[in-house]
Amino acid sequence: MNEQExxxxxxxxxxxxxxxYNKDLIYFDNGATTQKPRCVxxxxxxxxxxxNANIHRGVHFLSQKATExxxxxxxxxxxxxxxxxxxxxxFTRGTTEAINLVASSFGxxxxxxxxxxxxSVMEHHSNIVPWQxxxxxxxxxxxxxxxxxxxxxxxxxxxKLLNSRTRIVSVGHVxxxxxxxxxVAEIITLAHNQNIPVLVDGAQSVPHIPVNVMELDADFxxxxxxxxxxxxxxxxxYGKEKWLNAMPPYQGGGEMISTVTFKKxxxxxxxxxxxxxxxxxxxxxxxxxALRYVQDIGIEKIAAHEHDLLIYGTQRLMxxxxxxxxxxxxxxxxxxxxxxxxxxxxxxxxxLDKLGIAVRTGHHCAQPLIDSLGIxxxxxxxxxxxNTKEEIDEFIKALKRVVEMLS
Amino acid sequence: MTINELQDSxxxxxxxxxxxxxxxxxxxxxxxxxxxxxxxxxxxxxxIEGCQSRVWLNAEMNNGIIxxxxxxxxxxxxxxxxxxxxxxxxxxxxxxxxxxxxxIEKIGLREHLSPTRSNxxxxxxxxxxxxxxxxxxxxxx
Numbered sequence: 001m002n003e004q005e006x007x008x009x010x011x012x013x014x015x016x017x018x019x020x021y022n023k024d025l026i027y028f029d030n031g032a033t034t035q036k037p038r039c040v041x042x043x044x045x046x047x048x049x050x051x052n053a054n055i056h057r058g059v060h061f062l063s064q065k066a067t068e069x070x071x072x073x074x075x076x077x078x079x080x081x082x083x084x085x086x087x088x089x090x091f092t093r094g095t096t097e098a099i100n101l102v103a104s105s106f107g108x109x110x111x112x113x114x115x116x117x118x119x120s121v122m123e124h125h126s127n128i129v130p131w132q133x134x135x136x137x138x139x140x141x142x143x144x145x146x147x148x149x150x151x152x153x154x155x156x157x158x159x160k161l162l163n164s165r166t167r168i169v170s171v172g173h174v175x176x177x178x179x180x181x182x183x184v185a186e187i188i189t190l191a192h193n194q195n196i197p198v199l200v201d202g203a204q205s206v207p208h209i210p211v212n213v214m215e216l217d218a219d220f221x222x223x224x225x226x227x228x229x230x231x232x233x234x235x236x237x238y239g240k241e242k243w244l245n246a247m248p249p250y251q252g253g254g255e256m257i258s259t260v261t262f263k264k265x266x267x268x269x270x271x272x273x274x275x276x277x278x279x280x281x282x283x284x285x286x287x288x289x290a291l292r293y294v295q296d297i298g299i300e301k302i303a304a305h306e307h308d309l310l311i312y313g314t315q316r317l318m319x320x321x322x323x324x325x326x327x328x329x330x331x332x333x334x335x336x337x338x339x340x341x342x343x344x345x346x347x348x349x350x351x352l353d354k355l356g357i358a359v360r361t362g363h364h365c366a367q368p369l370i371d372s373l374g375i376x377x378x379x380x381x382x383x384x385x386x387n388t389k390e391e392i393d394e395f396i397k398a399l400k401r402v403v404e405m406l407s
Numbered sequence: 408m409t410i411n412e413l414q415d416s417x418x419x420x421x422x423x424x425x426x427x428x429x430x431x432x433x434x435x436x437x438x439x440x441x442x443x444x445x446x447x448x449x450x451x452x453x454x455i456e457g458c459q460s461r462v463w464l465n466a467e468m469n470n471g472i473i474x475x476x477x478x479x480x481x482x483x484x485x486x487x488x489x490x491x492x493x494x495x496x497x498x499x500x501x502x503x504x505x506x507x508x509x510x511i512e513k514i515g516l517r518e519h520l521s522p523t524r525s526n527x528x529x530x531x532x533x534x535x536x537x538x539x540x541x542x543x544x545x546x547x548x
Contacts, residue, residue: 021427344481346459347435350519351483354427362459376480377459405428405435406482 001305001385009297010386012037023356026391031176031204031335031382032360033226036290040230043289047282055281056255056272070281073288074271077236080291081221082212085241087270091284094235095203096126098222099170101237101274102199103130105247106168106220113139116165120145120153120182121372122175125365127201131170144368145171151178151327155186162194168219169198173205177364177378178327179310179335181209185216192217197243203227207384208306208333210299213238225283230290234283237274244270251276302385306334309383309392316396320403326378337364337378340399343406345377351402352379357395410502413494414510421514430515431483438485441492444478455534457527460484464531466538471499473542475535479527487511487519487528495535500543504536 001009010016013035018025027035047069053062055070071086078086092098111117117131121144128142135142143166145158153171162169169191174181188198197219205211207228213221220243224235239247249256249267253276258266267273294302313336317323322341339345349361362377363370370377381395408416424430444453448465455462460481467474475496477488494510495503511520520529 344460346481347483351428351431354431376461401428405432 001301005297006305006386006388010388012039012293013386014038016386020356020358021354024394026357026395028381028383028387028391028395029358029360030207030384030387031227031364031380033232034207034229034384035386036229036231037293039293040286040290043286044231044282047285051285052282054278066281069285070279073281073284076288076291077284078238080211080295081206081236081238082214083238084214088238088241088244090237090239090244090271090274091279092222092235092237093233093280094224094226095201095222096130096224098220098235098237099127099199099201100130101250102168102170102220102222102239102247103134105250105274106197106243107134107138107140109247111138111140111167114165115140115167116143116161116163117141118143118145118158118161118166118169118171120171121147122151122153122178122180122182122366122369123170123172124176124201124203125367126203127170127172128368140167147180150329151175151180152329152331153180153182153187155183155190158187159190162191162196164194166191166194166196169196170201171198172201172203173211174202174208174333174335175327175366175369176204176335176382177337177366177369177380178329179332179337179382180327180329181205181331181333183331184218188217188219197240204333204335207294208299209303219243225287225290228287228290229293230287231283234280234287236287241270244274249273249276253277255279297385305385306383306387309387309389310334310336312389313381313383313392313395316392317399319396320400322403326373326375334383335380336382337380339375339378340403341407343403345379347406348379348399348402351405352395352398355398355401357398410494410498410506414508414513417490417494417510418513427515434486434516435482436486437489438479438482441478441485441489442476444476448476449478455527455530457484457530460527462488462527462531464488464534464538466535466542468500468542468546471546472497473500473503473539475538477531484519484528487516488531491532491535500539500546503539504543508532 015035053066055067074089075086078089143161146154191198199220200218202223206223219240221238226232256276258268324339326337345361360380444463453463453465462479464477475492479485
């Protein structure tokens with residue numbers, strides 16, 4: 001990505017020009033949510049101004065247009081993930097709802113007392129709690145893949161965990177705390193050798209690295225729109241048709257039915273079976289716009305630029321005395337968690353904020369991981385393709401000042 | 408000094424700074440100079456768990472006057488703990504119960520008290536008043 005391309009991209013994101021406490025905003029909290037390009041915001045506005053009518057059931061012009069836009073968005077998502085069929089894309093409110101959907105519906109159909117579910121130690125709470133709830137409901141056991149000191153999953157231990165009682169494996173593609181890019185292809189192959197399906201939490205991967213669900217042979221792949229420059233409240237679940245067909249609906253209501261009588265209701269076919277109620281068709285349309293925006297730039301190009309930022313940011317952070325990077329996997333996304341000496345992350349985050357720099361502090365919704373590291377939390381800088389090396393320089397300058405104040 | 412006089416003097420002290428970093432420097436100094444709570448007092452009963460940082464709080468009453476001791480693992484939170492102790496320690500249960508704490512907002516540190524910030528401070532303030540209520544009830548019984 002050359003300087004001009006980068007400046008053009010930055011110009012597409014109006015919020016990057018904001019002043020925070022009279023200082024230029026430096027937004028390094030992209031792991032939590034990303035900023036929106038103008039075209040996405042305009043798509044939302046256009047939707048409400050020119051395209052708003054409830055979809056699927058209407059016979060009138062606007063309803064048809066909105067339906068077409070929503071279904072076109074489904075195709076865009078399917079193409080983005082390289083899914084084989086557009087019916088395999090279910091719109092959800094985000095990653096969390098998608099995992100809850102699978103835990104609930106897959107769990108209902110396929111899990112029985114004594115069965116086991118495998119997650120990893122570095123999962124976000126969203127990929128732990130839905131499974132724990134299922135475990136409690138059905139008397140299952142949650143098994144956990146450990147990691148090494150660099151923050152890489154221990155695949156030998158994983159192999160030992162797989163057994164005839166394992167019903168599903170659910171792992172994150174990229175850790176939101178450590179940045180580790182997990183070897184999901186290998187994880188999937190190993191599970192498939194024993195006919196065990198795998199869900200991949202793609203919340204932190206889809207915005208940053210190329211994802212091909214067919215190549216990975218993932219059974220389920222989930223992500224959130226707001227983390228890939230789209231709106232909040234919309235995300236998607238990719239599921240292989242064979243699983244989705246065999247799973248009962250998640251929620252009941254409109255749209256997901258075929259016929260309803262007080263005696264018996266029959267359900268709609270895929271994907272509608274899993275989309276009860278009025279779908280967020282404005283959100284889906286804006287999400288598709290975000291995906292097109294990313295595609296136009298090119299996910300490989302984005303990944304390369306973010307990798308540069310990761311390398312540069314890591315190098316510069318290491319200049320600071322007492323710096324401890326949490327998560328040093330060989331294969332890493334542009335997320336840097338760190339601690340400086342004995343300084344509490346909260347203090348660092350609060351002071352950086354006053355200098356216009358947005359980072360995240362705490363346990364990042366991954367308490368079991370943070371506990372396993374024996375720390376109270378981390379400071380996390382997570383980059384997006386609109387971030388620059390100059391911003392990293394400013395960040396380092398600010399961090400040095402903050403560390404001096406707190407030492 | 409009354410509780411409100413103490414609050415007002417803190418407001419005045421902080422009003423000298425218009426730069427955020429200066430305010431926070433003062434807060435860090437206050438945090439660092441707060442008398443640490445003893446390890447014996449760092450009991451599970453005295454801990455107030457926040458999502459990000461933790462606060463320890465202990466209180467005792469002698470001759471009708473309450474003395475608080477507190478600490479936090481985050482120095483900025485410790486600074487605010489120090490201010491709260493400065494304001495409320497050395498007063499009677501009634502004075503403490505009837506106090507409206509306005510200085511934190513006035514000195515621009517309200518964000519530390521937001522329920523979502525979860526640093527334990529909001530719960531600590533509640534706990535300080537609970538101690539006062541408990542001591543009052545004990546004294547009356």
